[in-house]
Amino acid sequence: xxxxxxxLLVGVISQAQVTFERLRHAESEPGNWLTYSGNYSxxxxxxxxxxxxxxxxxxxxxxxxxxxxxxxxxxxxxVVDGVMYVxxxxxxxxxxxxxxxxxxxxxxxxxxxDVRICCGQVNRGVAVLDDLVFVGTVDARLIxxxxxxxxxxxxxxxxxxxxxxxxxAAPLALKDKIVVGMAGGEFGVRGFLDxxxxxxxxxxWRFWTVPVKGEPGSETWAGESWKNGAxxxxxxxxxxxxxxxxxxxxxxxxxxxxxxxxxxxxLYSDCLIxxxxDTGxxxxxxxxxxxxxxxxxxxEIPVLVDGVFREQPRKLVLFANRNAFYYVLDRQTGQFLHGxxxxxxxxxxxxxxxxxxxxxxxxxxxxxxxKVYPHSAGGTNWFSPSYSPKTNLFYVAARESGGVVYKGxxxxxxxxxxxxxxxxxxPGEPGSGAIRALExxxxxxxxxxxxxxxxxxxxxxxxGGLVFGxxxxxxxxxxxxxxxxxxxxxxxxxxxxxxxMSYLSDGKQRVAIAAGHAIYVFGLEE
Amino acid sequence: MSLCGLLAVQLLLMWQVELPTEVAKxxxxxxxxxxxxxxxxFAANCAVCHxxxxxxxxxxxxxxxxxxxxxxxxxxxxxxxxxxxGTEMPPAWLVLxxxxxxxxxxxxxxxxxxxQEHVPGDARAGGKLFESAGCTGCxxxxxxGGRLGPPLTDIGSRRGAAYLRTKLSEPASSLPExxxxxxxxxxxxxxxxxxxxxxxxxxxxxxxxxxxxxxxxKDELVSIEKQPxxxxxxxxxxxxxxxxxDDVVAYLVSLRGAL
Numbered sequence: 001x002x003x004x005x006x007x008l009l010v011g012v013i014s015q016a017q018v019t020f021e022r023l024r025h026a027e028s029e030p031g032n033w034l035t036y037s038g039n040y041s042x043x044x045x046x047x048x049x050x051x052x053x054x055x056x057x058x059x060x061x062x063x064x065x066x067x068x069x070x071x072x073x074x075x076x077x078x079v080v081d082g083v084m085y086v087x088x089x090x091x092x093x094x095x096x097x098x099x100x101x102x103x104x105x106x107x108x109x110x111x112x113x114d115v116r117i118c119c120g121q122v123n124r125g126v127a128v129l130d131d132l133v134f135v136g137t138v139d140a141r142l143i144x145x146x147x148x149x150x151x152x153x154x155x156x157x158x159x160x161x162x163x164x165x166x167x168x169a170a171p172l173a174l175k176d177k178i179v180v181g182m183a184g185g186e187f188g189v190r191g192f193l194d195x196x197x198x199x200x201x202x203x204x205w206r207f208w209t210v211p212v213k214g215e216p217g218s219e220t221w222a223g224e225s226w227k228n229g230a231x232x233x234x235x236x237x238x239x240x241x242x243x244x245x246x247x248x249x250x251x252x253x254x255x256x257x258x259x260x261x262x263x264x265x266x267l268y269s270d271c272l273i274x275x276x277x278d279t280g281x282x283x284x285x286x287x288x289x290x291x292x293x294x295x296x297x298x299x300e301i302p303v304l305v306d307g308v309f310r311e312q313p314r315k316l317v318l319f320a321n322r323n324a325f326y327y328v329l330d331r332q333t334g335q336f337l338h339g340x341x342x343x344x345x346x347x348x349x350x351x352x353x354x355x356x357x358x359x360x361x362x363x364x365x366x367x368x369x370x371k372v373y374p375h376s377a378g379g380t381n382w383f384s385p386s387y388s389p390k391t392n393l394f395y396v397a398a399r400e401s402g403g404v405v406y407k408g409x410x411x412x413x414x415x416x417x418x419x420x421x422x423x424x425x426x427p428g429e430p431g432s433g434a435i436r437a438l439e440x441x442x443x444x445x446x447x448x449x450x451x452x453x454x455x456x457x458x459x460x461x462x463x464g465g466l467v468f469g470x471x472x473x474x475x476x477x478x479x480x481x482x483x484x485x486x487x488x489x490x491x492x493x494x495x496x497x498x499x500x501m502s503y504l505s506d507g508k509q510r511v512a513i514a515a516g517h518a519i520y521v522f523g524l525e526e
Numbered sequence: 527m528s529l530c531g532l533l534a535v536q537l538l539l540m541w542q543v544e545l546p547t548e549v550a551k552x553x554x555x556x557x558x559x560x561x562x563x564x565x566x567x568f569a570a571n572c573a574v575c576h577x578x579x580x581x582x583x584x585x586x587x588x589x590x591x592x593x594x595x596x597x598x599x600x601x602x603x604x605x606x607x608x609x610x611x612g613t614e615m616p617p618a619w620l621v622l623x624x625x626x627x628x629x630x631x632x633x634x635x636x637x638x639x640x641x642q643e644h645v646p647g648d649a650r651a652g653g654k655l656f657e658s659a660g661c662t663g664c665x666x667x668x669x670x671g672g673r674l675g676p677p678l679t680d681i682g683s684r685r686g687a688a689y690l691r692t693k694l695s696e697p698a699s700s701l702p703e704x705x706x707x708x709x710x711x712x713x714x715x716x717x718x719x720x721x722x723x724x725x726x727x728x729x730x731x732x733x734x735x736x737x738x739x740x741x742x743x744k745d746e747l748v749s750i751e752k753q754p755x756x757x758x759x760x761x762x763x764x765x766x767x768x769x770x771x772d773d774v775v776a777y778l779v780s781l782r783g784a785l
Contacts, residue, residue, distance in 0.1 A: 114617070119614065120614055406573065408573060411570055416571060417571050417574065419570065419573070419574045422574040422577065422578050423574075424577050452726050452727040474726075
């Protein structure tokens, strides 16, 4: 009898509420993974060190969860007190027991058949707050689920999916709000970033990333082009609770490759925007790629670090941009402090002293095609970088590939693709990739680990002195965070298009990654 | 979901699967103006995935006479209209009307049309030369022949005579994107030349010139030399006379077997 009681107690998954205070201090509970990027600063760093450079050779699969959906698995799992929340295509959520890998509940909702989406009906993860789990959908809805049952608490329309709006990014929960970005940059939508009341689903604020005619910034759009200016917000940003500022990257202007109809800088496309978290009001913006004609969205992860820049302590935001430059900005003012390429690029000759690129002659798309680096897929892309406070290095999965960009006609019709051209790979140049470790203040390369193909997977650094990454050919691997030396790998059998994370299960460290159509969880051999 | 909502969804689903009252078996819009308009629609809607000239990218290569999913006009119309479920190919009916879809189909067909060229040689004589010169050692016709080179069963429907003639004289003049000759040296000193089948950061797989399938971890190898622009196929410029080259080309052009 005693044994039975003991077993029952062990089997109990005790879930406390995920308060804002817990999210704010996510670093203090490394056994959980409470936000998309691990903490509000978006470090994608785990303070766990049970798995380390000494014992990594004993890392083995603990369990594998096969997803139902056959679209790309881009999810970053969240873990809250013994429950893992993963998403799968189109916008489903599954809650798994972290000990056994068995499902506790699932929320499955078929997408309408006429959903428009450029790049797969994907979902990158959920947000949690209090007793709710939040998921955006490919038909541009935001849904709150009961964290214990998966039942719908509320379900609101963010935008009309028939005009190409969609949600693929994980929302960001802060204070009493859910901030959610949207996609649709290939459909001539007008971009925005939204916040909703977490309890009711009522819209709290909206920041339009393309100003309406007459507003500041609207002078950067010719004619009526702002109406289809895109500048979407399809990857999760970061948050500084002390400054109460949300940092979010924005996407390409529309149409992608033909800038003729939208002369001007096209604000706030390809920007980092800093918004007051309570009101959604713009504090500052920094535009990485004014008048982008290469489809190089700035929808990457803004990494917040307090550091000493040129002997002065500063609150910084570090940003490895799809345009192949690495940036250091002051996150209080948006001031450009430093920029340097971390991957091959030919579209700009340099950045001026305010960080504005000087466009390279002959790099603009033409009707017959122009070779340019990086490929529109970028020097990196949406998948996450990592910052380790232990090594004080910034890690990025870099892509080395060029493309041939074409300018074409683009006629806007609601719901139709609005690209104004296209791109091809350069024949005979398959490209390659690397995990690169950058000195965060200078962007200087400390080490690199070469990859056969340009990657589509992000990185996780850990207090165990490791950097985890994945590649197109299915290997999940671990490198020495200090030297880049390869220490361990596992062939998952499927392309890795996601980000790793880490947590504790029964007091034992686990590392998880979505690969192929499955979630793989690894632990030390016992 | 309310009953109203449920009905609305059902109606929507019905609408989506409902086909136009009658889809023509043959494309009714094939004029030069239709091709031109189709080209513009292609640039706006399809080029991002299929490439500006339809030669493929994220989407399939459409610049070929036979499209796997669209053997006839009706099938091509339906693929464009309905998309390909389970892939990133979206349904065009959302944004294009029937007329526009046909125009797009006209342009897509034009991408893969190999002009009927005058071929001077004697195909029958070319066939004999093809056999006697040992071409089947590397190329399959139907189920017979070697596997080192590409199968040629339907080469005549995919390539023009001029292209084939150049290929016979200068085999390396145009190689498929994925084709790569490699030479590896193993730790025990073996030097092996072959065609790469697969590769990743840690391993490489190849077919050697004697048709063996080989796989190595890269740390088992001393070197991997990639030889882009090289092929095991010899030039036939000096092996065949001009007339014989014409004959072999005529033979190849006549090969239009099933895909």
